[in-house]
Amino acid sequence: MSDFFLELFSEEIPSSLQKNLREELLESFNKLFGEKFISFKKSSSYSTPNRLIIIFEGLPKQIVLKSEEIKGPNTNAPEVALEGFMRSNDITKKDLFKREIDKGEFYFFKTKLIKLNTHDLLEELVPSVLQKIQWKKSMKWGEFDLNWGRPLKSILAVFDKKKLIFDFHHLTSSNSTFIDKEYEEKKNIY
DSSP: OOEEEEEEEEEEOOOOHHHHHHHHHHHEEEEEEHHHHHOSSEEEEEEEESSEEEEEEOOOOOOEEOOEEEEEETSOOOOOHHHHHHHHHHGGGEEEEEETTEEEEEEEEOOEEEEEEEEHHHHHHHHHHHTTTOSSOOEETTTSSSSSSSEEEEEEEEETEEEOEEEEEEOOOEEEEEEEEEGGTTTEEE
């Protein structure tokens, strides 16, 4: 089991915005992990005037998506319906089988077991969660194409003691943080 740590470092955020954003960010990740079948033992969020922090403890290093049976059209349906079903699921006729259920005989196919690397999945998903953040008050800062409550200066993202690498607008995530607002050139690396 592994931990996921995310820190968003920005200029000072008013306290009225911190709590709402902290809760929204945690809720967004909880929802996403539920949709992607990523289990965890504990989640928490924290904030300071300059930092928003999300921590998830006890995440698996790999996610296994079990195979499932997908029901298609009735065997008496027009051929066009079957072709559309095969095209939308990217399968061929040899992947199909027939089964009798309460409502008649239908085509089915069974998906394959899929193993996903949680590290790679987080690198892909974290920017999309950050993109959906809705501030009560936000604006564009500088020449960057990012609407944010206050200028965002860095993103620290770590999973299983390894940094997550992704781009979010003008920033690239890292495994370092600023230790003091006055001395932003001083960084700690995790």
